[in-house]
Amino acid sequence: xxxxxxxxxxxxxxxxxxxxxxxxxxxxxxxxxxxxxxxxxxxxxxxxxxxxxxxxxxxxxxxxxxxxxxxxxxxxxxxxxxxxxxxxxxxxxxxxxxxxxxxxxxxxxxxxxxxxxxxxxxxxxxxxxxxxxxxxxxxxxxxxxxxxxxxxxx
Amino acid sequence: xxxxxxxxxxxxxxxxxxxxxxxxxxxxxxxxxxxxxxxxxxxxxxxxxxxxxxxxxxxxxxxxxxxxxxxxxxxxxxxxxxxxxxxxxxxxxxxxxxxxxxxxxxxxxxxxxxxxxxxxxxxxxxxxxxxxxxxxxxxxxxxxxxxxxxxxxx
Numbered sequence: 001x002x003x004x005x006x007x008x009x010x011x012x013x014x015x016x017x018x019x020x021x022x023x024x025x026x027x028x029x030x031x032x033x034x035x036x037x038x039x040x041x042x043x044x045x046x047x048x049x050x051x052x053x054x055x056x057x058x059x060x061x062x063x064x065x066x067x068x069x070x071x072x073x074x075x076x077x078x079x080x081x082x083x084x085x086x087x088x089x090x091x092x093x094x095x096x097x098x099x100x101x102x103x104x105x106x107x108x109x110x111x112x113x114x115x116x117x118x119x120x121x122x123x124x125x126x127x128x129x130x131x132x133x134x135x136x137x138x139x140x141x142x143x144x145x146x147x148x149x150x151x152x153x154x
Numbered sequence: 155x156x157x158x159x160x161x162x163x164x165x166x167x168x169x170x171x172x173x174x175x176x177x178x179x180x181x182x183x184x185x186x187x188x189x190x191x192x193x194x195x196x197x198x199x200x201x202x203x204x205x206x207x208x209x210x211x212x213x214x215x216x217x218x219x220x221x222x223x224x225x226x227x228x229x230x231x232x233x234x235x236x237x238x239x240x241x242x243x244x245x246x247x248x249x250x251x252x253x254x255x256x257x258x259x260x261x262x263x264x265x266x267x268x269x270x271x272x273x274x275x276x277x278x279x280x281x282x283x284x285x286x287x288x289x290x291x292x293x294x295x296x297x298x299x300x301x302x303x304x305x306x307x308x
Binding site: 004005006007008009010011012013014015016031032033034036037042045046047048049050051052053054059061062064065066080081082083084085086087088094097098100101102110111116117118125132133135136142144147148149150151152153 | 160191204216219220287306
């Protein structure tokens with residue numbers, strides 16, 4: 001029908017949350033992040049990569065936004081499951097440091113920092129107040145070129 | 155304990171999937187995307203922004219990777235809920251075109267393209283074979299500077 005395709009590009013990562021104030025407390029106050037846009041009782045956006053925003057969207061509005069389709073098979077949970085976000089750092093010591101900083105900010109430790117089962121990494125995992133899991137990792141087989149190209153593998 | 159904090163940065167978006175072959179069929183064959191790394195029965199990675207990879211990780215290994223913490227309160231579902239990824243395009247017509255291309259590739263339409271309730275956008279939503287929801291949107295109040303800085307709002 002159309003010759004159009006979908007470019008290989010993510011612009012927003014949007015997460016439903018039941019408690020936007022807890023999200024603000026953790027990311028703004030706990031971690032010291034800055035918001036691109038913060039709409040009370042609705043949504044808060046953080047820039048997390050070139051051209052990419054991470055948004056925490058009030059769960060009622062997230063569901064409303066998904067529309068009727070959400071009621072017919074699309075899972076629209078408040079506490080997200082089945083995915084995580086990763087934050088890579090330059091050394092195992094930096095993994096320990098970031099995990100401590102997250103715990104100090106109120107994160108729940110899901111997996112204490114340790115050698116990982118895959119890829120020769122050293123990593124830990126924590127959950128934010130919404131239950132969303134962040135992996136904090138040092139991955140010796142990962143690098144980003146100056147132009148943003150990512151390389152993986154030995 | 156430490157002066158370290160966590161930088162405002164996402165490097166990986168990792169999604170658990172029960173059917174990696176269906177994911178390959180959709181993204182590689184259906185949409186024509188290219189993988190950075192494709193490990194049979196384990197994981198496939200796509201670059202989706204400067205410095206950012208989207209990985210689909212076999213659900214059994216995703217759970218194993220989360221470790222004991224996953225058994226004590228962390229939701230680790232196979233079909234992800236409570237979040238979506240957005241792909242922005244330059245016009246309402248391009249939203250229609252990408253939604254058609256996704257449907258042709260085997261996506262399930264969750265919300266047909268229409269004027270959105272928030273932000274003056276025109277958008278649609280589809281689910282990939284894993285149930286993960288993509289929003290395809292034209293947002294007149296969103297732009298990216300050449301350096302990757304994102305602006306939102308009128």
